[in-house]
Amino acid sequence: MSLIELKRRAKTEKRSRTRIRYLAVSLFFKGKSRADIARSLKVARGSVNKWVSNHLDNGISVLVDVVHYARPPRLSPEQLTSLTEFVEKVI
DSSP states (O other): OOHHHHHHHHHHOOOHHHHHHHHHHHHHHTTOOHHHHHHHHTSOHHHHHHHHHHHHHHOGGGGSOOOOOOOOOSSOHHHHHHHHHHHHHHO
């Protein structure tokens, strides 16, 4: 992926974590050291190392932030309805 494409993706990306990863890799391709990149982006040097290495090994797709889903509820829908009714009576 070209430096221009990385910059374009960094400008249009809405998720800040992914945007920072794009910026880190683009700065790496500009010739900045990983330590300088970490200082300028205010992130850990180890994170920059990981992002750059992952990008070099696997391409741009590894920089995209993974969507994390919430833990499934412990209460069944019936229990939740019961609880809601109880709370409304008490309040």
